[in-house]
Amino acid sequence: MLATITVKDEKCNNPLSCRKCLLVCPMGVLGLGTNVGTRKFKETEPEHFIVRGVRIDKCTGCMECVEICPGNAIQVSF
Amino acid sequence: MCLLCERYSGGYERWYLNPANYARRLYKIRKGEAEELGAEANPQLAGGMGILGKEFLEAEERGDIETVKRLAQEAEASALGVHFGQVITLDEALKILDIMYPIALMSCACRRSMYGTPDHENFFCIGMGPGMYKWERWPDTYRGGVQYLTPDEAKEVVAKMDKKGLVHTVYTFGTPYLGGLCHCDYPDCAGLRMRLEHGVNIFWKGHCVARVDPELCNGCGQCVVRCQFKALNFSPTRNRAFIDQSQCFGCGLCATECPQDAITLVEKANLPALASAW
Ligand code: SF4
Ligand code: SF4
Ligand code: SF4
Ligand code: SF4
Ligand code: SF4
Numbered sequence: 001m002l003a004t005i006t007v008k009d010e011k012c013n014n015p016l017s018c019r020k021c022l023l024v025c026p027m028g029v030l031g032l033g034t035n036v037g038t039r040k041f042k043e044t045e046p047e048h049f050i051v052r053g054v055r056i057d058k059c060t061g062c063m064e065c066v067e068i069c070p071g072n073a074i075q076v077s078f
Numbered sequence: 079m080c081l082l083c084e085r086y087s088g089g090y091e092r093w094y095l096n097p098a099n100y101a102r103r104l105y106k107i108r109k110g111e112a113e114e115l116g117a118e119a120n121p122q123l124a125g126g127m128g129i130l131g132k133e134f135l136e137a138e139e140r141g142d143i144e145t146v147k148r149l150a151q152e153a154e155a156s157a158l159g160v161h162f163g164q165v166i167t168l169d170e171a172l173k174i175l176d177i178m179y180p181i182a183l184m185s186c187a188c189r190r191s192m193y194g195t196p197d198h199e200n201f202f203c204i205g206m207g208p209g210m211y212k213w214e215r216w217p218d219t220y221r222g223g224v225q226y227l228t229p230d231e232a233k234e235v236v237a238k239m240d241k242k243g244l245v246h247t248v249y250t251f252g253t254p255y256l257g258g259l260c261h262c263d264y265p266d267c268a269g270l271r272m273r274l275e276h277g278v279n280i281f282w283k284g285h286c287v288a289r290v291d292p293e294l295c296n297g298c299g300q301c302v303v304r305c306q307f308k309a310l311n312f313s314p315t316r317n318r319a320f321i322d323q324s325q326c327f328g329c330g331l332c333a334t335e336c337p338q339d340a341i342t343l344v345e346k347a348n349l350p351a352l353a354s355a356w
Contacts, residue, residue, distance in 0.1 A: 002139050019194030028265045032194045034218075043217040054191075057135045058275075 003061060004077050005029070005053025011073035016049045021065040021074060027058040030065060079347065080282065080356050082164070086254040092285065094166060094248045094256055100178040100207045102255035130278060138276070150278045157280035163249040163260065163269055164356075165284035167330040167343065171236050171246040171259060174206075178256075181232040182210045182224035186260075188268045190221070197222025202244065204232065204259040209251060236261075245270070245306050245329045247281070264306045274308065282356040284328030286343035290319045294340035301332035301341060323352060 012018070015032055022030050031054035034044045051074075053059065059076065066074050082093040090096040130153050137145035166174075175181060186202040189195045205213070205224060213220035227235065236246065239261040247269075249258035265271050269281035288310075297317035302310060309325035310332055312318075319341070321332070333341040346352045 002135060016194055022193050028192055028271075031191045033191060038216060038218045040215050041217065043221065055135075055271075055275075056132070057138065 001078050003029075003053065003056045003059035004075075005056055005059065006075045007051045007053070008071075008073045008075075009035070009050050011071040012051055012069075013071065014046050014049070015051045016046050018070065020068045020070065021051060024064045024068045026062065026064065027055070027060060029053055029055045029059045031055070080164070080285065082254065082282075092166075092170070093254065094164065095170070095173060095177070097177045099254045099256050102208055102252065102257070130272065130276070134276070150276070154279050159253055161250060162253065162280045162282070163247045163258075163262075164282040165327045165329050166246050166248055167284065167286070167328070168236070168240045168246060168334055169330075171240075172233055174248070174256075174259060175229050175232045175236065178206045179229070180208075180210050181206055181227045181229065182213075183227060183235065184213075184220050184224045185222040187219075188262070189266050191268070192266050201225065202239070202261045204235070204261075205257060206259055207255070207257050209257045240331065240334055243304055243306075243331060245327070245331060262306070264308075270306065279356070283326075284330075285347070286328040286330070286345055287323040287326040287349070287352060288321050288328065288330065288332055288341050289323070289344050290321055291340045291342070292316070292318055294338045295319055295336075296338055296340075298337065301336050304331040304335050306331070323349070324355070 019032070022032060031052055033050055033052060034048045035050050036044060036048045061076060061078055063076060066076055086093040086096060086099055088096040088098055093099060130149055134146065134149045137149065182205045183201040184203045184205045185197040185200045189200055189202060200222065210224055213224050236259070240246070244261035244263055247260040247262050248256050249260050251257035262270050264274060272278040273281045295318045299312055299319070301319050302312050304310070306329070307325060307327045309322050309327065311320055313320045319332070328343060328346070330343055333343060346355070
């Protein structure tokens with residue numbers, strides 16, 4: 001069964017420095033990306049980084065990411 | 079001979095040993111035209127949010143083989159033109175460092191996406207060729223900057239990566255132009271992961287497969303941790319390493335670690351069933 005993973009970006013302020021969920025997930029399901037494309041001569045600001053459920057086929061529903069998230073930003077359901 | 083060698087080897091033993099494939103143009107100033115393909119091949123995106131998205135995973139889940147096949151073929155075709163990789167051996171990586179310049183270490187997009195690894199701990203990729211002179215134009219792709227290396231320094235770095243157990247892979251940026259000498263593993267590399275978990279082939283096998291000599295192997299087991307491709311296991315019955323050659327990617331990491339020199343790489347060209355398995 002495929003998991004539905006949602007991350008509330010407004011509750012996840014700086015995933016680049018937090019990254020707790022990325023490190024705890026035993027299956028490497030989550031991914032860090034940006035919500036803007038790459039732009040010439042410009043580095044993406046920290047607030048444009050986002051966490052998403054990428055490899056949702058691998059999610060077991062263990063909820064470790066949900067529990068560890070300090071901002072309560074992640075929801076996992078099946 | 080793989081498709082790339084057929085098309086781009088220019089008489090060299092492998093396509094990635096042909097210096098012409100490192101000679102991408104440095105400047106292309108034509109107004110009103112899109113950036114050349116290499117610029118579109120954004121490793122941040124490739125490593126970032128997955129090569130194939132939710133649509134693919136959902137099709138897989140409901141057993142929609144046609145959609146799975148179509149999406150995989152589209153991804154493979156687009157990768158082949160823009161940004162795709164092939165596994166090479168340590169010796170080949172060292173040869174490459176003698177034929178191309180400049181060489182620079184840079185932050186790995188896959189690991190950044192997988193773990194948010196900070197750039198100063200994340201210099202796994204080697205960028206090569208004139209593209210490196212343009213990194214300031216795309217600071218996000220080359221987050222953390224680039225660290226230029228002399229060929230000798232680069233060889234040391236690559237040998238260390240090998241010791242660490244990372245697979246050497248060449249990557250194109252606008253095929254056939256090679257721009258990356260990557261150091262990958264499972265499950266951290268997005269390309270390798272797509273290949274092993276979903277059979278999507280944007281990451282080709284190398285030209286050889288490994289063979290264990292049962293006479294020389296003493297069953298020490300040191301090679302077993304080296305395989306990133308689930309090709310190598312240990313047979314307690316025979317007290318020998320066992321390599322599934324149909325699964326082997328020919329990276330040679332098991333061979334460089336074997337204290338008995340019991341593992342050799344053999345050319346797939348001489349093995350009819352494997353000769354065209356990429
Ligand atoms: S529920 Fe568990 S497996 Fe799924 S994303 Fe969260 S940590 Fe990973
Ligand atoms: S643990 Fe929560 S706040 Fe931290 S990066 Fe993950 S989603 Fe964002
Ligand atoms: S292909 Fe390998 S080295 Fe290159 S970005 Fe991905 S994991 Fe990093
Ligand atoms: S490292 Fe060499 S000797 Fe040891 S088990 Fe592997 S093949 Fe055999
Ligand atoms: S068996 Fe050896 S050469 Fe083949 S993929 Fe595994 S480590 Fe690489």
